[in-house]
Amino acid sequence: MDPKTGLTHFDEQGQAIMVDVSGKQETFRTAIATGRIAVNQAVYTAIEQGTARKGDVLGVARVAAIMAAKATSSVIPLCHPLPIAKCSVDFELLPDECAVKATATVKVTGQTGVEMEALHAVSVALLTIYDMCKAIDKRMEIQQIHLDRKSGGKSGEFVR
């Protein structure tokens, strides 16, 4: 950690490093992240209908998100590789807001937490929805991606 800033991913010379977790215990850790994508009415309807029919935008987004959770340490430079033990992705249609909310839950028994895995999964879920619907609405916006809660490890429980 760089004492001047409190940033853990930098050493005292300010150089980027992977935090040394070799001395840490392997414990059970979990993280839940959410985010949403605001869409227009045509897209909202297409997604809503897709969940009943074959054109399953959310089904494709879910698969992409789970694969992304596993790939997180290949994408985020200073993230540690982790043997993800569980990953589920849920979607909630928000008709009043004409939006879709994504929630990713990730669990591992490891030396460090899975917050980035959960956040990355949510991001990719929403990006996939965008990709599949962009022919209808280029003005979609991904919003409010944040960590809802995490547990395990030295910093213990966190609820936003």
Add this chain to the structure above:
Amino acid sequence: MDPKTGLTHFDEQGQAIMVDVSGKQETFRTAIATGRIAVNQAVYTAIEQGTARKGDVLGVARVAAIMAAKATSSVIPLCHPLPIAKCSVDFELLPDECAVKATATVKVTGQTGVEMEALHAVSVALLTIYDMCKAIDKRMEIQQIHLDRKSGGKSGEFVR
């Protein structure tokens, strides 16, 4: 395209497909996407100072974002592989909002556009900032990821 919904990534049986772009001309296409991450004051200061000193959060985020732009078709299921010709990522500090704004500009000469590459780059830039600062602030939120503009291809120019 599925005529009932207008979604292009599904055929008439509603099955997910990669859109057939083999008949399309290779033309010059560009896309610009933006997004931001809202942080607390301690993180804002650490990032701001980092741009002057060695602890360069934004420098690491920029590299991750450019690499992510290139990897987009491996992450978003129905995206086409594209030989990205250019990618740049810019950051803007927003002191009044205690936030950092990321902008990704991508160019290609190809059969389809680079909107997903730009959006994915922005997402990974912001996720990387989150990863590097999460020890100080777990409440950060990624917001307003959207396509600013695109040009080229059949649908031509789009400005949000």
Add this chain to the structure above:
Amino acid sequence: MDPKTGLTHFDEQGQAIMVDVSGKQETFRTAIATGRIAVNQAVYTAIEQGTARKGDVLGVARVAAIMAAKATSSVIPLCHPLPIAKCSVDFELLPDECAVKATATVKVTGQTGVEMEALHAVSVALLTIYDMCKAIDKRMEIQQIHLDRKSGGKSGEFVR
């Protein structure tokens, strides 16, 4: 090509090489590959019901297959990277054989064909079905993966 064996992926010293396609014209090429997986009755029913309900084994297998088509040159050592222009994956239930048949169609405008992309997509589609159903039937068998047809390039049309 090694003249003694006729194998193109080896030079005259018999060393493995990527075939030099730099002198070849970029033309339109397509390939269709099929294969099947033989399953027990319980799995067959679960898959069949899944295509009507939310538990969509084939939907997940389709996404995995399309992503695999794009990743082929990273998996098969001497394959050339290709900008896949189109990929679709279809499934057919074969009740008399208690099996599921997968068909992958791939298109590109490039200097070499997409037979491996189509075959790899079929393989991964069937492997994914296996993964999702193996709790019910460990005796499943993947069979008859072959190239159905291809067109384009110097060797022109091939129909099995």
Add this chain to the structure above:
Amino acid sequence: MDPKTGLTHFDEQGQAIMVDVSGKQETFRTAIATGRIAVNQAVYTAIEQGTARKGDVLGVARVAAIMAAKATSSVIPLCHPLPIAKCSVDFELLPDECAVKATATVKVTGQTGVEMEALHAVSVALLTIYDMCKAIDKRMEIQQIHLDRKSGGKSGEFVR
């Protein structure tokens, strides 16, 4: 697990999930999978001769297969990442059938089994043989990919 179908990769709403293995013990697990590729006489001879000379089709296929075993969780959507402890790939020439048989043996100490790693390795071995010989025979067929045996974990020993 979805109680209606018995499929473990779906929850009760039928949504695809990575099975939660966080509560499982890390035990020693092994899996052996086999498959074959039927070829014409010219290809059979080229492969047979290659195992004595420099043009080593099977050598290249072996390397591809081992690398594929390690990459399995990046290819099969709901597969768990596993720290593969051992992987070997053997080939057997079957002159009467004019075919080549591939066997992959994989071992790990982990929370879940390595059946998919072994099956994926066999698939890629056979696909690589196809790729290296397709200039001579486009009619080759990959057949009989199945799990031979596995041990370890809650379901214990399985022999086909």
Add this chain to the structure above:
Amino acid sequence: MDPKTGLTHFDEQGQAIMVDVSGKQETFRTAIATGRIAVNQAVYTAIEQGTARKGDVLGVARVAAIMAAKATSSVIPLCHPLPIAKCSVDFELLPDECAVKATATVKVTGQTGVEMEALHAVSVALLTIYDMCKAIDKRMEIQQIHLDRKSGGKSGEFVR
């Protein structure tokens, strides 16, 4: 390009960017890179014998190198994705120096050169030799990795 330093991978603010090659013509480009690994006598003998027998260190290294050439833009941050048209890797035993020399030749028709693909292939070839022989000699050293020659593109021919 940053005018103050002449570095092309930085813009005027000194920020890292992928060079914009969208305006460049697609031309035929080639690059040849070499390097060597110095080993002890026991390793030299094992490699030399391997080229005659089944234990083919160089064969495995060759496959790894060709795959690495294709993966270069995923490893080197500001490298452009390129559809590699040809890649071959040759080894030369240097008995007087107790070393092995690797040469990678790469070709493409594209908007930018393949120097990094050739250098990366050589690096991975030598790293693979190290990996396969390190049980016998931990003191091996990789040396003299450089670009031998390149042709094509605006800067034309270069011979070291």
Add this chain to the structure above:
Amino acid sequence: MDPKTGLTHFDEQGQAIMVDVSGKQETFRTAIATGRIAVNQAVYTAIEQGTARKGDVLGVARVAAIMAAKATSSVIPLCHPLPIAKCSVDFELLPDECAVKATATVKVTGQTGVEMEALHAVSVALLTIYDMCKAIDKRMEIQQIHLDRKSGGKSGEFVR
């Protein structure tokens, strides 16, 4: 291990295999590797100035190297996947030699060592420096990549 040559990555038939580490204890292991790149004066100055200004060649090289350490088992065929616990990359300017030295330190608690991770990280750090400076000097040379020291595991401590 092949008893005739002492090479561990081959079995008795001389076939390449991943060494079976399933019986080995998980212990703490570390490895340090170094290498250098010789450059001309203009490049040396650009790098030296970059460490003070925004144009940070070494910063980009560091990120690439850390990401490469994590990707090692995907690049080196017979390497085992390892959950890297720590990775740092340091650079030292050598004015008398007009060169830059890179040092990678990697740690893990696992069944096998991290020598290849450290060597691969150094190699990619130097390749990235080459990529970023090649417009100024095509004659750069990567040299002296070797393992400095390792500890842990059955072979214990090694210092070059």
